[in-house]
Amino acid sequence: MRSEVVMPQMGESVTEGTVTAWLKEIGDFVERDEPLFEITTDKVDAEVPSPLAGVLVERLAKVGDTVEINTVVAVLDTEAKAGEVSAASHEAASAPAKAASASSGAVSASSGGSATALASPAPTTTSAASSNGVPSREELRRTRSTPLVRRIAQEHGIADLSPIEGSGMSGRVTKADIMAFIESGAHQGTNGSTGPIASQPAQQTRQAPAAPPITLGDRDRYEPLGPQRAAIAEHMTRSRATSAHAHTIHEIDFSAVFKARKRMKAEFEERGVKLTYTAFMVKAVADALRAFPVVNASLDGDQLVYRGDINVGVAVALEASLIVPVVRNVDELSLLGVARSINDLAERARKKRLKPDEVRGGTFTLSNHGIFGAEFGVPIINQPQTAIISTGAIKKRVVVDQKTDAIMVRPTAIFCMSFDHRTIDGATADAFLAHIRTTLEGWE
């Protein structure tokens, strides 16, 4: 029986992935959960395990191809034996390429075997398409249209002009034509090839202003952004344009946590778990999230979605990028469980061994700026979440006891929370952080 393997969704806002290596040849037998190919997305480099045991009969994406999530990239035969299929006839003839012209929502795993059907007209290079999935003006230029029309199309995420009847010279699509098309709402349909790119609420996001031109010196050089870097760039800009970022900063005394850690460290180690400060913080954050559900919520249009699960993403810095593995249902875990999860996720993140599920579904994010001794950092919200905390280095600082005026030396860390002021007010944000402080400062 033939079975399809699709590009998995690696993370909430990930819409596509690039195949970086095939780990099996055509004709090879692959076990269930055995790594089949490697991908890189804006969020994560990962090995994709085979969902089934079988013989690899088709590879529909070449190394370097970027395809939308849920695009079929491989076909397995679950009944064939190893070596029964030959390589030549089944290698993908051409890149399925980035399915830029198709609406991501329209493509599902069950939509059929041929990945190439997704890409019409298929641009051969991924770089021709702008990073947000809307085709570049160069691509649009191939359809008869005017420069003005191409700008309007781009703004409205209209990827394919061919359904629009052109009334201009030789059938060119004119401003009047595209305006009529937009007004008719025809481009909003999800099952045409003209749908706007999902998860791109055009009305909500402001266009980033164009940067001023760069004057190049002799010693300057260009280097393209890698896919993860490019995606982070895009997500961060988009987040800034989406949320009304406001910030609050609290200093938290870690004396109690110090003591607790000292006491528990050995015991944890015996059970094979390294107890880090991060574990305490994640636990404290989870408790606070339970007390303040609005901070664990997301804004969808004009409705708040209160998240049932409390899944805290912990930012892990990688060589040239950043990944946020998610500790699921933190509130149900003991400190030991939290610590174990964090150790495991961070370890595998560095080794590029994270599973797609493990970078998805976060409801809140914790990021640590303290590694190089920073006092604190001001983070950008990880959409579609509504707040994020960044911690600075835990350092000995001079603090004044507010009751006795005594000057003391204490280990403290400075927490900065960025919150979306559309949904959370300053008072709530402060109460939330105070909750965390109370937990950490009173740890027993």
Add this chain to the structure above:
Amino acid sequence: MSQYDVVVIGSGPGGYVAAIHAAQSGLKTAIVEREPTERLGGTCLLRGCIPTKAMLHTADMLETLKKGDEIGVMASDVALDMAKMHAYKAKVVKKNAGGVSYLMKKNKIDVHLGHGRLAGKGKVSVEAADGKTQTLSTKNVILATGSTCFHLPFIDMSPARVLDSDGILELEEVPEHLVVIGAGAVGTEFASVFLRYGSKVTLIEMAPRVLPSEDHEVCAEAEKSFKKQGMTVLTSSKVTDVKADDKGVKLVVETKKGDKTSSQTIEASHLLVAAGRAPRTQDIGAKGTKIKINDRGVVEVDEFLRTGEPGVYAIGDIVNTAWLAHVASKEGILAVDHIAGKNPRPINHRLVPMCTYCSPEVASVGLSEEAAKEAGYDVKTGVFPFSAIGKAAILNKTEGFVKIVADKKYDELLGLHIIGPKATELITEGTLAMELESTIEELLMTIHPHPTLAEAVAEAAHAAMGHAIHI
């Protein structure tokens, strides 16, 4: 009696172009013209565009030569010879009218001389100068009877020194003092001619600006230049009374300044009434048909120039679009294409270039800054002066500027406004760009040769993007 597919009444730039296009489209075509001699070409060729531009060319040449010593041409005793100017003008007109006659023959179009009228369904009667009348049978008629000078009711046009644009074309002497009523295209052009021929010129305009339909910045620049050249310009001014005899004219002019109105009497040698044009639709046999003619004499048509009467089209100065030769011609082609069943695109009247050949020249296409704002656009503009253009300095003509009006949202070009040397040639770049629905970017990306005046257009595009290079 032959049966025509199309009979065109009137041989102006609307009519003769329509006739040629019809013949080329394989339609059997006739044209009717009532000019007493076989002079084809209408107002444009005989009494409009062509002779006035010839007169302007002489004025330009005079001005250039007078300033010759500034650039090393020592032409002493530069003087105007009116008789020779008229001879040259007549030669140009004759050559053009002859060209139209030749084109009629070449395209096998029957020319019927006489007054044409609709004469019942599918019939056109032609009344020759001697009164003989023949009837043509046709499937379609295109009315292209054009316009005549509009006269102000309170001004008696009979004294020899009171002229309309037809009359001033024949003037053999250079007026000592010419008063021009109307600062539209026709008025400013003649003012500009005679100012440089040596007349004292007073230009009177009722609106608060000269060339009132142009962008306000352009109007201000034109007025400034006229005054610098020595013209007296009275805006917001109304002529209320005119007395004239063989020796001269006396006018009463009321000028409004804010709430105050002041009155003055001007004595001059000649008066030109250039207050507009009137459609020639009185005697075309429209009575009893479904053709609708409004109280201003304008024929009502749809976007394909169809009148209410099946098979009858109207084009040019008798319909309610810009009264310009190139509009008339374009309408002629559209009407014919519609007759020929070619499913043509209607004309985008927003993209008609407007040209005034006074000095400095003024040309525009699209919306003025004011009109664009009024239309609700979020407007940005880019202005670039000819004083910063090398070619303008070479030509010793650094007055004026290019102004781009664009929409901030998509950088859509909404209008191009030029005042300065060769503005009427340069405007075509904007017309083409706008026809192609360009944004500023395309204009800016287009390589402009150096040194040319056209560079000013590219620079204005840069300026609209906030970074003009040469200023």
